[in-house]
Amino acid sequence: MSIPQDLxxxxxxxxxxxxxxxxxxxxxxxxxxxxxDVVYVELPKVGRVVSSGETVAVVESVKTASDIYSPVSGxxxxxxxxxxxxxxxxxxxxxxxxxxxxxxxxxLSGELLDALGYAAVAEAEA
Amino acid sequence: MxxxxxxxxxxxHARHLEHRARMVPFGGWDMPVQxxxxxxxxxxxxxxxxxxxxxxxxxxRIAGPGALGFLQFVTTNDLSKLRVGRAQYNxxxxxxxxxxxxxxxxxxxxxxxxxxxxxxxxAKDFAHLELLRAGFEVALENLSDxxxxxxxxxxxxxxxxxxxxxxxxxxxxxxDVWDGKLLGIKVRMARTGYTGEDGFEVFCAPGDVxxxxxxxxxxxxxPCGLGARDTLRLEAGFPLYGHEFGDDINPLETHMAWxxxxxxxxxxxxxxxxxxxxxxxxGLELEGRGIGREGHRVTQGGRDIGFVSSGTMSxxxxxxxxxxxxxxxxxxxxxxxxxxxxxxxxxxxxxxVFLPKLA
Numbered sequence: 215m216s217i218p219q220d221l222x223x224x225x226x227x228x229x230x231x232x233x234x235x236x237x238x239x240x241x242x243x244x245x246x247x248x249x250x251d252v253v254y255v256e257l258p259k260v261g262r263v264v265s266s267g268e269t270v271a272v273v274e275s276v277k278t279a280s281d282i283y284s285p286v287s288g289x290x291x292x293x294x295x296x297x298x299x300x301x302x303x304x305x306x307x308x309x310x311x312x313x314x315x316x317x318x319x320x321x322l323s324g325e326l327l328d329a330l331g332y333a334a335v336a337e338a339e340a
Numbered sequence: 341m342x343x344x345x346x347x348x349x350x351x352x353h354a355r356h357l358e359h360r361a362r363m364v365p366f367g368g369w370d371m372p373v374q375x376x377x378x379x380x381x382x383x384x385x386x387x388x389x390x391x392x393x394x395x396x397x398x399x400x401r402i403a404g405p406g407a408l409g410f411l412q413f414v415t416t417n418d419l420s421k422l423r424v425g426r427a428q429y430n431x432x433x434x435x436x437x438x439x440x441x442x443x444x445x446x447x448x449x450x451x452x453x454x455x456x457x458x459x460x461x462x463a464k465d466f467a468h469l470e471l472l473r474a475g476f477e478v479a480l481e482n483l484s485d486x487x488x489x490x491x492x493x494x495x496x497x498x499x500x501x502x503x504x505x506x507x508x509x510x511x512x513x514x515x516d517v518w519d520g521k522l523l524g525i526k527v528r529m530a531r532t533g534y535t536g537e538d539g540f541e542v543f544c545a546p547g548d549v550x551x552x553x554x555x556x557x558x559x560x561x562x563p564c565g566l567g568a569r570d571t572l573r574l575e576a577g578f579p580l581y582g583h584e585f586g587d588d589i590n591p592l593e594t595h596m597a598w599x600x601x602x603x604x605x606x607x608x609x610x611x612x613x614x615x616x617x618x619x620x621x622x623g624l625e626l627e628g629r630g631i632g633r634e635g636h637r638v639t640q641g642g643r644d645i646g647f648v649s650s651g652t653m654s655x656x657x658x659x660x661x662x663x664x665x666x667x668x669x670x671x672x673x674x675x676x677x678x679x680x681x682x683x684x685x686x687x688x689x690x691x692x693v694f695l696p697k698l699a
Contacts, residue, residue: 250362250567251379253653254631254660256681272681274631276378276653277567279681298629 215336216243218309222285223332224325229309230285232319237286240313241273241304244336249275252304257293258315264290266323271314273304285326288317350395351488351546352553361565367460369396372565382571382655384562385535389494391561392569394541395549398462398484400469403452406477411445411453414472414607416591416600422447427515427530431591431599432457432465433608437615438587440468442579442596446517446530454517454528454543456489458581472607488549492556493539493564493572500559501540505529514538523555534569536576536698571652574661577623577693583634583650584621584663593665594621595692619646619665623692624678626660628685632678638664639684640676648678654694661694662687 221229227245231238246252256272264270264284271282293315297303304312327335347370356363361372372393374381384390402411411419417430424447432440441461446454457465466482473480492501498509507520507529517530525548533539544552557563570580579585579596590612591600600612626632632651637644651662662678670676670689677684 248362250374251377253655254629256630274653276571276655277373279631279633 215247215340216309217329217333217336219329221309222326222328223335224283224285224323225327225332225335226283227336228283228285230326235319236291237288237317237319238313239282239285239315239317240308241282242332242336243308244340245280246305246308246312248339249273249280250277251275252301255297255301255304255314257295257297258290260290260293262290264288264317266321267325273314282314284317285323286317286319286321288320290315291318292316348396350393351549352393352395355550355553356393359563361563364566366566367396367458369459371396372563374565374567375563378565378567378571379655381562381564381568385494385537385564385568385572386656387495389492389496389500389561390564390568391553391556392491392493392564392566393488393549393553394491395488395546396459397489398457398459398465398482399487399489399543400455400457400466401452401481401483402455402469402478403449404476404478405451407451407453410473410476410478412604412606413476414469415443415445416606416612418601418604419445419447420604424448424450425517427517427532429596429599431585431596432468433591433606433612434468434587435608435611436587437590437608437611439581439585439589439591440587441465442581442585444532448517448519448528461581486545487543488546490542490544490549490552490556491533491535491539492542492561493533493535493537495538497537497539500556500561504555509540522552525551527552534578535572536578536695537572570650571655574650574652574663575654575656575694576698577663577691579621579663580650590615590617593617593619617668619667621649621692622664622666622670622672623690623694624648624651624662624664624676624687625657625690625694626662626678626685626687627675628687630678630680630683630685631660632662632664632680632685632687636662637679638666638676638687639679640670640674645670645676657694660685660687663692
């Protein structure tokens with residue numbers, strides 16, 4: 215199970231990469247493994263203003279639908295529309311091609327975990 | 341008070357853990373929902389061959405001079421023409437117009453039948469049958485703990501199993517049942533299944549199931565979990581008790597009404613005929629993006645017309661499919677909407693058999 219050191223995480227398994235005020239958000243390798251084959255992704259509209267902790271996307275495997283919470287507040291700048299036709303990117307490349315959406319950050323969630331903190335969460339649920 | 345029930349385990353439970361299967365509670369059992377990949381398992385059964393551990397299912401032996409009369413009374417389908425060595429899909433009606441269960445009946449002898457029931461209903465069904473047996477000269481035994489059950493399913497099932505048995509499998513037709521040997525192990529086999537593919541179900545002693553399971557995997561058969569079992573049965577349009585059938589669902593509202601033979605008398609028949617048929621079970625094919633799931637509302641022109649009972653993304657058709665109870669009068673081919681998280685997604689009403697080759 216891969217948990218990159220340079221990312222931050224929510225205990226609900228979202229990761230966030232912060233670069234120059236822009237947050238890129240996805241789900242962890244652990245989360246994609248738990249979900250199984252992802253077959254459908256519902257993404258937010260570009261321009262939507264989201265609050266941290268709000269449900270902004272849905273990832274569905276064959277068996278179940280999972281809400282994706284935003285780890286940051288701000289405006290949605292871009293979504294990974296390639297996932298509409300290739301949701302399997304989430305399974306194959308959770309931290310790279312499987313990113314979900316980008317937000318111009320106005321504030322961060324107070325509940326962000328570092329890689330070590332998130333590893334403990336994932337360990338407990340495995 | 342909190343009652344925490346210990347989940348039951350099939351004889352292969354430890355093997356599933358070794359295979360790193362993802363386990364889920366199902367009908368009181370700790371069962372594998374998937375091994376490496378549900379999609380891979382699904383396609384293995386549609387294109388090759390897969391094996392399911394379905395040892396959680398229940399088996400009852402019903403025997404004696406009164407067996408046929410008893411079974412004719414407690415089921416809706418007609419058993420009078422079922423010959424020894426043949427099997428039949430059947431339903432167990434309750435007294436209130438619904439079903440205690442949907443079952444498979446195998447005629448294993450002149451005066452002997454094997455009934456296979458859903459795992460979650462074993463205790464309920466057995467008590468139900470015990471209550472109704474008064475006056476029939478029949479022995480009723482719950483053999484659920486004495487059988488393990490493997491379902492070997494897919495177009496390559498026959499060629500995979502043939503080298504392991506002396507029985508000429510090509511001579512066996514769908515719904516045949518026989519006693520024989522696989523790998524020298526005593527088994528009861530039937531050409532039956534729940535996937536919409538050709539395949540066999542293998543009943544054996546719990547102590548023998550490891551050897552059979554291992555032999556199948558060594559021959560390249562893909563181990564499959566309940567997740568693939570669900571997508572496979574949904575593509576074939578097969579109902580699942582607890583979703584499309586239940587104590588309060590009239591089977592005449594479903595496309596399995598063919599298994600209710602009104603020409604014979606059976607327990608609960610009057611209630612079944614009297615209860616109002618205000619809805620019927622249909623198939624829905626999603627035209628928009630998304631997946632309709634159990635409990636989602638179905639509307640037409642803003643009017644609420646029913647709900648989804650089971651839904652998934654079809655791995656074969658690569659679109660959302662669902663079974664839904666809609667009010668009567670909604671025509672096949674008509675356009676409806678499924679409410680998915682507040683969004684209305686267009687769907688077409690279809691006969692509930694989604695695989696073109698089965699339609």
